Amino acid sequence: MAKLVGIFAASHGPIIARDWETMPRDHRAKLTAAFDEIGRRLRACRPDLLVVVSPDHWVNFFINNLPAICIGIGDEHDGPPEPFMKKVYPHTMLKGHAAFGRHLLQTALDNDFDPTLSHRLTLDHGTCIPLWRIGVDPELPLVPILVNDLEAPMPSIRRCFAWGRLVRRAIESYPEPLRVAVLGTGGLSHSIGETTMGWIDETFDHACIDAFARGEERQLDAFLTEQLERTGNGAHEIRDWVIAHAAAGSTGFELIDYFPSPATLVGAGFASWQAPAA
C-alpha cells in the first residue's frame, strides 16, 4: 500500500519569479530559507510522487467551464505558460502519474465526490513557483489537484476538509508501495486587482496560523468561512492549505516561517505537517 510521507504548504506569487533577481537581498534570503527548508524536508521523506494542490490562474479554465476541483490524471502536464516563469523554470513538460491520478479520481467518485478530470493540465506559477524554489526534482511525478480559489462561488471550507480526508484515503488505499507527499500552494493573505490591492492582512494571517496549529476542524472552518470574506481575495487560496491539513489528519501543523512580504504582495507562509506514523 502507498503511504503519506510528507505534507507541506507554501505561498506563491508571480513577483517571486518576475522580480527574483532584483528583489532586496534580505527579502530574497528569507524566501529562500523558507523554501529551502521545505525542500530539505521533502527530500528527507523520499517521495515517489507529489500531489500538488493549487489554484488555476485562468490558464486551464474560464467562466464558461469552471470546475470546483479538477484532478490531473495524465502521464504528462505542460509547464508554466507565463513568460516570466519560462525564464526561471524552463520545463515545458512535467511528469504526471496516471495510475495514481486515476485511483484518486475513482476514489473520489466512489465516495460521492464529483471532480472534473484532465489528461493534460497546464501548470501555472501557482504550482511551479513552489516547485522551482523548493527545488523539486523535475523527474518527480506530480498529480495536480486544481481548486477554484479565484472566482466565487468557490468550494466551501468544509468541502476542502472532506477533500483532504479523501486524498489521504486514496493514498492509503493505493495498492502499490508508493511514498506520497502532498503540497498545498498559495495564501496567506494578499489582495490582487481589488481596491485593497497590496494589503497584507497580518491579523488574519496570524489568526489563521494559530487556527492551523490548534488543528481543530470546526474552529478552523468557522474562522475561515467568516474571515475569508473580509480579507483580500488571494487568501482564498488557503483552501489548498486546508486540503493539505485534512490529508495530514488535521494535526501536526508546524509553521516553518511567516512574514509579510510587501515586495511580492503576499503574506508569505510556509508550513509542514507531521506525517502519519508508519
Added chain:
Amino acid sequence: MTDYWLSKLFYDLQHDAQLVADYRADMAAVIERYRIKPDVRRALMDDDVAALSPLVNAYLLRFYFQVRGMPQDEFMARLHAMNAPGAPGEPEKVGHG
C-alpha cells in the same frame, strides 16, 4: 456583476500573444470582435480601472492592465482611489474572489 464578453476579451489576451499584438496596434478593432457594450467599450478606451473593476475577475483585471502597460503602482493607486470618500462603489469582493 460579471460581464462575460469583457471577461472573454481579457482571458483571450492572456492566452494569445497575437491578439495582444493586435490589441496594441488597434484596440478598437479588437474590441469590435467581442460583444462589448458601448459603456464598457468607452471604459476600455479610457483605461478606466474603476469602471471595469466590478465587471471582471480581479486577477483578469490585473493581467489586462499589465497588457496595457500600466505600471503596477499606478494600477494600485487607481484601485485605491475607489475607496476614497465620494468615489464610485467598490467592486463586489465576494463576486470576484
